[in-house]
Amino acid sequence: MGVARFADIGLCAKIVKQLDNTANVKVKKMAIIGAFIFASQMLNFPISHGTSGHLIGGVLAAVALGPWAGCLVVAAVLVVQSVLYGDGGLLALGANIINMAAIASIGGYYLYQFFFRRWQRQGVAIICAAGLSVIAAAAAASLEIVLSGAASLGSTLNAMLKYHFFIGLAEGLITWLIIKIFRLCPRNG
Amino acid sequence: MMFFGALVLAGWLSIYASTQPDGLDRVATNLNFAAVGQGLRYEMPLVDYQLPVARDHFLSILIPRCLGVVAVSILIITGGEVLRYFVNRRLNNVICPNLTRKN
Secondary structure: OHHHHHHHHHHHHHHHHHHHHHHHHHHHHHHHHHHHHHHHHOOOEEOOOOOEEOOOOHHHHHHHHOHHHHHHHHHHHHHHHHHHHOOOOOOOHHHHHHHHHHHHHHHHHHHHHHHHHHHOOHHHHHHHHHHHHHHHHHHHHHHHHHHOOOOOHHHHHHHHHHHHHHHHHHHHHHHHHHHHHOOOOOOOO | OHHHHHHHHHHOHHHHOOOOOEHHHHHHHHOOOOOOOHHHOOOOOOHHHOOOOOOOOHHHHHHHHHHHHHHHHHHHHHHHHHHHHHHHHHHHHHOOHHHHHHO
16 A cells, blocks of 8 residues: 555656656747747838838747747747837737737637648648738737727728738748748647 | 847847838828827837947847847746746645645
């Protein structure tokens, strides 16, 4: 009886230690990917009409880490940008987290899973999911702008989708390239 | 490797990034709502990703950007460690209460 009890305690301790090690590795991976997304978001690339775009990184983080961890990573990036640099603004931080962390990351991850199951091609699934995640985030931002009473739905949605279509194309390609280069082992659902 | 890549992107390549307004800024300017909420602005310590002193000097651009890369990592690791501490305590209590009771 006593031996069995000691064996149980030993097994429990082993399970807890294993879970702890897994969490430790994942936190480090989250920190590195977060740092990379922060740096990538500073790299604005020119698109049409004197406008630029930058990576959101929602699908990149979600595919590499899973949807919830990815969401937390993008949220952490947005917090640092907002608090240290005033980029995005504190007032809009909540909306930015909803659009770029929740919608782009979690939504993008399930889009990736959907496309991957349908086509069984990782690259195409990543490009489509990342591109659509930008468009979904832009649509959500449009709705928030309309709800704040700043502009009308038609004009905002039209303008936002026009620019973010090109940004989405770039996001898809950049996300796929980064995942390929750093072998971020995407989850296949 | 990826962290080093982040430092290179932040400290060097970001200097060559486009300075044109991004998609949302462009829409805000075109639809005349860019000024909404401007009255509530207050200065952040590293606004425009530059140090408040010696602006336009390359170190004034490089330091805050690399600092941001480190700050994001520290924020995530700190959050993760705090979470790990509480999860471990809970796991020890739920899965093997004998271990914690002994202590």
